[in-house]
Amino acid sequence: MSLTSVDPRTRAENSTPDRRVGRPLPRGRRGRLGARLARLSLLHVVCIVLAVGVFAGPLLYLLLQSFKTYTGFLQNSTGWPSTFTLANYAAAWSQGDFGRQLINSFIYSAVPDVITLILGVFLAFPIARGWFAHSNLWYGFFLFSGFLPGALIPLFIEAKALHVYNNMPGFLLILSLQGAGFFFFVGYLKGIPREREEAAAMDGCGYVRFILTIILPDMKPALAAFAVFGFVAQWNNLILPLVLLPNQNLWPVTRGLYGFYGGHTQNWPLIAAGTVIVAIPLVIVFAILQRYLVAGVSGGALGIGVNDAGTP
Amino acid sequence: MAQARVTVPFGTRRQARWLPFLSVALPGIGWILFGLYPSLATIFYSLTQYSGVPGTPLNFVGLSNYVNAFTKLFPALGADLKVTILYTAGVTILQNAAGLGLAFLLNRRRAAFGLYRALVFIPEIFSVIVVGAIFLLLFDPFEGPLEKMYRSLTGSTSAFFGSPHLALWLVVFVNVWMFAGYTMMIYIAGLRNIPHDIYEAGAVDGVGRWTRFRRITWPLLAPATTVNVFLTAMGSIGQYALILVLTDGQFGTRTIGMDMFTTAFGSSTQLGYGSMLAMIQFFLTLLIGGGLLLVLRRREVQL
Numbered sequence: 164m165s166l167t168s169v170d171p172r173t174r175a176e177n178s179t180p181d182r183r184v185g186r187p188l189p190r191g192r193r194g195r196l197g198a199r200l201a202r203l204s205l206l207h208v209v210c211i212v213l214a215v216g217v218f219a220g221p222l223l224y225l226l227l228q229s230f231k232t233y234t235g236f237l238q239n240s241t242g243w244p245s246t247f248t249l250a251n252y253a254a255a256w257s258q259g260d261f262g263r264q265l266i267n268s269f270i271y272s273a274v275p276d277v278i279t280l281i282l283g284v285f286l287a288f289p290i291a292r293g294w295f296a297h298s299n300l301w302y303g304f305f306l307f308s309g310f311l312p313g314a315l316i317p318l319f320i321e322a323k324a325l326h327v328y329n330n331m332p333g334f335l336l337i338l339s340l341q342g343a344g345f346f347f348f349v350g351y352l353k354g355i356p357r358e359r360e361e362a363a364a365m366d367g368c369g370y371v372r373f374i375l376t377i378i379l380p381d382m383k384p385a386l387a388a389f390a391v392f393g394f395v396a397q398w399n400n401l402i403l404p405l406v407l408l409p410n411q412n413l414w415p416v417t418r419g420l421y422g423f424y425g426g427h428t429q430n431w432p433l434i435a436a437g438t439v440i441v442a443i444p445l446v447i448v449f450a451i452l453q454r455y456l457v458a459g460v461s462g463g464a465l466g467i468g469v470n471d472a473g474t475p
Numbered sequence: 476m477a478q479a480r481v482t483v484p485f486g487t488r489r490q491a492r493w494l495p496f497l498s499v500a501l502p503g504i505g506w507i508l509f510g511l512y513p514s515l516a517t518i519f520y521s522l523t524q525y526s527g528v529p530g531t532p533l534n535f536v537g538l539s540n541y542v543n544a545f546t547k548l549f550p551a552l553g554a555d556l557k558v559t560i561l562y563t564a565g566v567t568i569l570q571n572a573a574g575l576g577l578a579f580l581l582n583r584r585r586a587a588f589g590l591y592r593a594l595v596f597i598p599e600i601f602s603v604i605v606v607g608a609i610f611l612l613l614f615d616p617f618e619g620p621l622e623k624m625y626r627s628l629t630g631s632t633s634a635f636f637g638s639p640h641l642a643l644w645l646v647v648f649v650n651v652w653m654f655a656g657y658t659m660m661i662y663i664a665g666l667r668n669i670p671h672d673i674y675e676a677g678a679v680d681g682v683g684r685w686t687r688f689r690r691i692t693w694p695l696l697a698p699a700t701t702v703n704v705f706l707t708a709m710g711s712i713g714q715y716a717l718i719l720v721l722t723d724g725q726f727g728t729r730t731i732g733m734d735m736f737t738t739a740f741g742s743s744t745q746l747g748y749g750s751m752l753a754m755i756q757f758f759l760t761l762l763i764g765g766g767l768l769l770v771l772r773r774r775e776v777q778l
Binding site: 206211214218222237240282285286295311316318337339341365369398406417449 | 504509620739
């Protein structure tokens with residue numbers, strides 16, 4: 164299901180339905196159609212108030228504040244900016260170290276994402292094919308393990324003991340191997356016919372090459388959904404960096420922003436600019452890849468980590 | 476179970492025997508190391524008074540963390556449990572109501588509705604830190620627009636996220652705002668799964684709107700309701716990232732997860748007691764999750 168399968172023509176028509184009233188209509192039907200259009204435009208008004216006012220409104224309000232000067236904000240905190248300035252963005256960028264943090268965030272989101280997906284296929288394939296005794300039992304156990312007690316405190320102790328605490332390779336290692344999404348591939352892989360691997364093996368194709376060159380391309384839709392989902396989840400993660408990365412140079416943007424608004428309480432234009440910097444990459448991801456993001460979510464298949472933002 | 480082992484087509488016979496194990500080795504070990512082990516180790520650490528300070532002993536104390544929590548420290552734990560249950564119930568009920576309402580409103584084929592759905596869904600993609608900043612600004616007790624609205628309506632002021640009466644419900648509201656789009660999408664998927672000819676049959680029988688909802692839509696939506704209620708309840712029991720950002724667990728918003736986090740990583744690092752709190756959260760999750768599944772499944776059958 165796509166959120167915005169936008170046909171610009173119909174959209175323009177929908178947003179100004181009253182324009183059609185002026186068009187000549189067959190006699191007799193005009194009244195009924197007029198009533199229908201009135202009802203339709205009322206529906207659109209309700210939807211616009213809800214979608215724009217309630218859901219997008221707070222985001223737009225924050226964006227607006229980020230263009231105010233600090234004195235402008237103090238004089239008129241809730242209104243339209245008297246002068247638009249980009250100074251807050253420059254200040255937030257230089258004071259908040261967002262440049263480095265954006266790079267960190269990108270590394271933490273992209274690298275483990277790719278490794279997790281590839282390892283996940285290698286883990287899921289033998290289970291999907293029933294190459295182990297009691298494969299289904301293992302699958303069930305893996306699914307159930309999502310309900311085990313929270314792992315945060317022992318993970319912290321373990322990370323210190325294994326020297327993967329407070330350093331980038333260690334953090335990447337933990338993220339890559341934790342692998343929340345591994346087992347959801349099992350269902351998808353079961354749908355790929357067995358003849359595939361039999362034919363490949365007959366032609367002398369090795370297992371690793373078979374997975375990488377035949378299975379991975381076959382799984383593109385599932386992989387894309389998981390990749391986008393995993394990337395966004397990791398980009399938004401606040402708790403793990405808070406616990407495992409005390410070193411400021413290693414902070415991702417979420418952690419950086421958390422520290423930033425502790426340090427600039429009440430300078431809302433500056434905080435707003437910092438927040439927009441953190442949010443913009445995701446808006447871009449959403450705009451380009453929302454099809455995959457929503458496909459994953461609406462199927463309900465990704466019932467993991469969706470509502471517990473940030474917990475490992 | 477007489478399930479035949481499937482033969483591995485790759486490599487020689489000897490290679491084929493080891494291939495499955497090699498394939499799962501790295502991800503399997505990684506998952507045990509950083510997923511399964513820390514999860515189970517919570518049980519062990521909950522029996523200690525480990526402080527996490529380097530060089531200090533583990534200090535194994537048996538069940539005394541649990542005993543303390545339910546006796547002399549019960550005022551704190553009881554408050555945690557009350558807040559957790561209020562939070563979970565509030566979010567589950569309101570988010571499902573909002574999601575269902577939005578689903579009915581926005582489940583239309585026209586392109587404009589796709590745009591509305593996208594706007595409703597968009598808060599979901601942001602970090603709690605972004606959402607937190609937005610609502611701390613909106614509800615700022617000095618400069619926020621909602622403060623002005625509140626003052627003109629009631630004539631008094633409020634500390635909002637700093638108010639012991641309001642804070643919890645505001646956090647509930649922000650949680651619902653953030654994830655209502657997600658709940659909506661699952662309800663819409665559910666609505667689209669209802670076969671059209673059932674409605675047509677209903678129309679032939681001349682059923683009214685309310686009957687149509689009560690007798691057709693609501694029962695056939697039951698699987699989506701089950702998923703939504705279960706996921707929102709499970710998600711909100713374990714929620715503390717959003718609370719951390721909005722109130723730091725103060726002003727009556729300290730859920731059990733929040734308490735676990737501050738106990739373990741706050742000013743005094745009591746990792747043992749924190750682990751015990753994580754265990755209590757686990758038991759609470761099992762209790763509520765199991766209960767909900769039982770009730771919701773039975774309901775699905777009855778409807």
